[in-house]
Amino acid sequence: MAFKRSLLVVAISLLLTPALRAQISIDFNSDSTGAKTDPFTSADSSQVHFNDSIAEGLEVLGDSGVGDSQSLLNSRGDQDLAVNTLYMQFDLPIQALSLYFGNDTELEGGYVARLQGLDDTDGIVIQSSVTPNFNEDTDQQITVTSNAQRCFTNADFAFVDESGDPVDVEEIVDDVVATPCEVVPAAGTGALALLAASLLLGGALLLRRRAAVA
Numbered sequence: 001m002a003f004k005r006s007l008l009v010v011a012i013s014l015l016l017t018p019a020l021r022a023q024i025s026i027d028f029n030s031d032s033t034g035a036k037t038d039p040f041t042s043a044d045s046s047q048v049h050f051n052d053s054i055a056e057g058l059e060v061l062g063d064s065g066v067g068d069s070q071s072l073l074n075s076r077g078d079q080d081l082a083v084n085t086l087y088m089q090f091d092l093p094i095q096a097l098s099l100y101f102g103n104d105t106e107l108e109g110g111y112v113a114r115l116q117g118l119d120d121t122d123g124i125v126i127q128s129s130v131t132p133n134f135n136e137d138t139d140q141q142i143t144v145t146s147n148a149q150r151c152f153t154n155a156d157f158a159f160v161d162e163s164g165d166p167v168d169v170e171e172i173v174d175d176v177v178a179t180p181c182e183v184v185p186a187a188g189t190g191a192l193a194l195l196a197a198s199l200l201l202g203g204a205l206l207l208r209r210r211a212a213v214a
Helices: 002-016 189-213
Strands: 024-026 033-035 050-051 058-061 072-073 086-102 113-116 124-130 138-143 153-160 171-180
Touching: 033 050, 050 113, 072 086, 113 138, 124 138, 153 171
Parallel strands: none
Antiparallel strands: 024 171, 033 058, 050 086, 058 072, 072 171, 086 138, 086 153, 086 171, 113 124, 113 153
């Protein structure tokens, strides 16, 4: 009887515990090199879609500057004076996002790398910034982490000045890792689980008493 009760407790715990979804990892090594049209979806995952803000398209590079890993360039194409932002759209709510960035060429006045998690209306959910080391290699990581109650479905990455405006430097990104939000049990699931537990345990105790009397 104790064994059955233990199994019941484990089953209810699993029912009430938020389910974890698998991380999404994109290193672009499965993609062919060359220009990509918007929106670009890597062969690594069908759940993330990349766009650029000036509709010049993106490019998968054969060497990101560190090792032999491929990477994604947010190119400004023929628009030499244009500034560009890399957009990411997710097919499911995301709680945490990280990526490596590079091509951080020194620029008068300086700038920072900024990553933002955005909601469906482009409202900022979470943001983070990192000061580049200006070695141009794709060797620095930037991360944003929200909470399960306020996840995001879009994100953008850009090099920005102190006013938050994008600067004239093309971004290179690699090793994009997105962590989906936990799947929280639907409202009422907990009450139903507790009711089921009470009924099952009550029935088990009743049968035990009857067996003892007999």
